[in-house]
Amino acid sequence: MGKASARAANAGIQTEQAIALVRQENDRFSMESGRARRAFVLTFGCQQNEADSEKIAGMAKAMGYEIAATPEGADLIVVNTCAVREHAEKKALSTVGQYKHLKAQNPDLVIAMCGCMVSQQHRAEEIKRRYPYVNFVFGTAALGAFPALLWEWMNTRRRIFRAAEAETAIAEGLPVRRESGYRAWVSIMYGCNNFCSYCIVPYVRGRERSREPEPILAEIRELVAAGYRDITLLGQNVNSYGKGTKAGWDFADLLAEADKIEGDFLLRFMTSHPKDAGKKLIDVMAASRHIAHQFHLPLQSGSNAILAKMNRHYTAEKYLETLDYLREKMPDVTVTSDIIVGFPGETEEDFEETMKMIERAQFDMIFSFIYSPRKGTPAAAMEDQVPPEVTHARFDRLLELQNAIGAEKNRELVGKTLRVLCDGESKNDKATVSGRTEGNKLVFWRGDPAARGNFVRVKITSAEAFALQGELLND
Numbered sequence: 001m002g003k004a005s006a007r008a009a010n011a012g013i014q015t016e017q018a019i020a021l022v023r024q025e026n027d028r029f030s031m032e033s034g035r036a037r038r039a040f041v042l043t044f045g046c047q048q049n050e051a052d053s054e055k056i057a058g059m060a061k062a063m064g065y066e067i068a069a070t071p072e073g074a075d076l077i078v079v080n081t082c083a084v085r086e087h088a089e090k091k092a093l094s095t096v097g098q099y100k101h102l103k104a105q106n107p108d109l110v111i112a113m114c115g116c117m118v119s120q121q122h123r124a125e126e127i128k129r130r131y132p133y134v135n136f137v138f139g140t141a142a143l144g145a146f147p148a149l150l151w152e153w154m155n156t157r158r159r160i161f162r163a164a165e166a167e168t169a170i171a172e173g174l175p176v177r178r179e180s181g182y183r184a185w186v187s188i189m190y191g192c193n194n195f196c197s198y199c200i201v202p203y204v205r206g207r208e209r210s211r212e213p214e215p216i217l218a219e220i221r222e223l224v225a226a227g228y229r230d231i232t233l234l235g236q237n238v239n240s241y242g243k244g245t246k247a248g249w250d251f252a253d254l255l256a257e258a259d260k261i262e263g264d265f266l267l268r269f270m271t272s273h274p275k276d277a278g279k280k281l282i283d284v285m286a287a288s289r290h291i292a293h294q295f296h297l298p299l300q301s302g303s304n305a306i307l308a309k310m311n312r313h314y315t316a317e318k319y320l321e322t323l324d325y326l327r328e329k330m331p332d333v334t335v336t337s338d339i340i341v342g343f344p345g346e347t348e349e350d351f352e353e354t355m356k357m358i359e360r361a362q363f364d365m366i367f368s369f370i371y372s373p374r375k376g377t378p379a380a381a382m383e384d385q386v387p388p389e390v391t392h393a394r395f396d397r398l399l400e401l402q403n404a405i406g407a408e409k410n411r412e413l414v415g416k417t418l419r420v421l422c423d424g425e426s427k428n429d430k431a432t433v434s435g436r437t438e439g440n441k442l443v444f445w446r447g448d449p450a451a452r453g454n455f456v457r458v459k460i461t462s463a464e465a466f467a468l469q470g471e472l473l474n475d
């Protein structure tokens, strides 16, 4: 690897130089062929990856690529991968497998892989061995090096593997191409220090690093000025925001300051960790003008024995204290959670504790996951892995219980008028319009899709576990 690309991982300016070089080459191509080169970016995984992909597309656009909606006919394909469960890895690998025939049709097609899955050494090696048509690979720490790596590939035609490496300083100012004109992600921190025993994220995203508050606030101000209505602050554990920053602010300070920005917008954040979600944060939310009364607070398990083995550093009782305070301060708050079923050693009694917590907590919705052993994590080496048939039976019972609770919670909204951000025409039914409430619940109504990107008032007329139906109020 050349010196230029080594530096490009660390500093925005070198990224800019590489962008300019590729741009020249792409402009020459356009002149000769009469068409612009096209780039296709495919994303697996969480919002953090979606936010990274918007930067990849932003860099590609700055390099002169047109952003394509499908891989067919693309000149550059970037696959941004996830490693959180085995299923996510399998999907990414099988998708890349299908690109082999595109490469056969167009030998000049450049295929790159990035993100969490390829940040693991064993996966990078697998790509090297079994996917010879993948031209270069860059891990999460090398996001800003993408243009330099592409330039290097174009010049040397030697495959490049920049998989697992130490995290770099946060590259500020990378170009962004946002998918939406009214909903936006803002990453406020990268990495994770928690090492929950089941989780691969700390290994593939490195140690926690927070952005300074000023560039974050500047980004939010810019978004609001550009008409963005729904802004989500992202980090693996936003509650520990601020460590190591010069400003020394905590997450509540950041939110309080962001709330002072004038405009018609909602601020959200994810994800919170129950051990760090404190009263100060909840007080700031309750007193705010813009912060959505919505909280995603992953519980993972209701059993204290399992929580300890998961290295979560809280108990079910401590969790409930936070939850109760949240509801006391904001009775209208929407609360969602994550649950893992079948963690190693989970007994029938442990699972019953989870069921009891689900009854008690009355979440609006949960994301439930079947435990997936991740290579290199402590839990993967634990004894007493739960047999799949036991896990699946528990998973089904959990869903059944939560669906009933979710439907009941949603029915409480019938008759209420809610502020909803319109997403335009619904995918399945052209006569129907959909949108999201402040609590991020999906709502359908008959109406004009032209309200897309604006807040409207919808009176809720009926409800199910996963969606609400309503009538548009014209006022």
Ligand code: SAH
Pocket: 084, 085, 198, 199, 200, 201, 235, 236, 237, 271, 272, 273, 298, 300, 338, 339, 340, 369, 370, 371, 372, 373, 374
């Ligand atoms: N940092 C966030 C999100 C992490 S990944 C948090 O701490 O909540 C999102 C969810 O995936 C986790 O909350 C957890 O429920 C689930 N998850 C993570 N690793 C998993 C694994 N190995 N098997 C199954 N689910 C997992």
Ligand code: SF4
Pocket: 192, 193, 194, 195, 196, 199, 200, 201, 202, 236, 237, 273
């Ligand atoms: Fe994974 Fe835990 Fe970090 Fe979330 S807090 S990313 S679950 S290690």
Ligand code: F3S
Pocket: 044, 045, 046, 047, 048, 049, 081, 082, 083, 084, 116, 117, 200, 201, 204, 205
């Ligand atoms: Fe997946 Fe990486 Fe997110 S592992 S869940 S894309 S942080």
